[in-house]
Amino acid sequence: MAMKLITRAAVRRLRNLFLLIAAVLAVCYFIMIRMPGRSFRGPLPSATADQQTLADELRSDLQTLAGDIGERNAFLPRKLEEAATFIETQLEQAGYQVQRHPFPVHLELGPNPESDTVCSNLSVEITGSSKPEEIIIVGAHYDSIFGSPGANDNGTGVVAALALARRMAGSAPRRTLRFVFFVNEEPPFFQQEGQMGSLVYARQCRQRGDNIIAMLALETMGCFSDEPGTQHYPLGLGMLYPTQGNFIGFVGGVGSRALVRKCIASFRQHAQFPSEGAALPGGIPGVGWSDHWSFWQAGYDAIMITDTAPFRYAHYHEASDTPDQINCDHLARVTEGVQRVIEDMAKE
Secondary structure: OHHHHHHHHHHHHHHHHHHHHHHHHHHHHHHHHOOOOOOOOOOOOOOOHHHHHHHHHHHHHHHHHHHHHOOOOOOOHHHHHHHHHHHHHHHHHOOOOOEEEEEEEOHHHOOOOOOOEEEEEEEEEEOOOOEEEEEEEEEEEOOOOOOOOOHHHHHHHHHHHHHHHHHHOOOOOOEEEEEEEEOOOOOOOOOOOOOOHHHHHHHHHHHHOOEEEEEEEEEOOOOOOOOOOOOOOOOOOHHHOOOOOOOEEEEEEHHHHHHHHHHHHHHHHHOOOOEEEEEEOOOOOOOOOOOHHHHHHOOOOEEEEEOOHHHOOOOOOOOOOOHHHOOHHHHHHHHHHHHHHHHHHHOO
16 A cells, blocks of 8 residues: 555656646747747749849859958958958948957967957948937858858858848938947857957947847858758757758847847748747857857847858858858848848837
């Protein structure tokens, strides 16, 4: 009789444990995984004339940045400056006054130690008409990893940001829009205090008291495939998302959940393109692997818009990350959708 009582008690405890685990998983799903709206499914509609024009623009800029200029980082300062000058020239031609934000960088961290050099973040701004103190930042890093021309990582983010800046030049948003091009996102500078461009910039913003209400990091956005098995995930997430790498991802930390949900809801309302979203703990591999991480450190809401980089792209951080690997037609659709997201946030 005693053994039966113990067994029944153990069963109850086990049942309660399973119920607790199920409840926790359900809460996590609704907080971190479930997103508003529905992702687009099925064949993409024919490209519009505007999308075709945008794709050609993105393709041309990407060829200049990752083809003609190629590898660009602090260990190749002439190439890095050539990339910065290209970005600066494009922004000036769009009617902006470009601000450079230089800072010293210590090169002993890298594969070819040299003397210290100076690197620069670049920024332009459209002052808000009625809420100028509320700032939305759209950012992308323009450096590439040592040994790679960086077409996808992160030429695609840069050319998308340039296209957005051109299209929004002369607009009159209620909130201030700021486009920022960061240096030194790649190792060995990644997450290094005083060395990673976006971290330096985010710290400066906090010191000035800038009221940044949202930061969108455009990161590695040009690889897409409808083939099953082309998309991979960190351990435990694969059962929750598609196996085809055909979507654009909206990724943030749990603390930026509201921003993730707002952005993907807007994208799904305006864009006929697959999308997935997640607000996950920052320690999960990939969740904090871009410039949005820097803004978390400064206490700002920030997310990443990405094709998921190494979880999909075979040429990630390789010499083969060249412009011919990039689907600029899909990148144009994504860029157009992101513009609608920014416009929605800027007019609130």
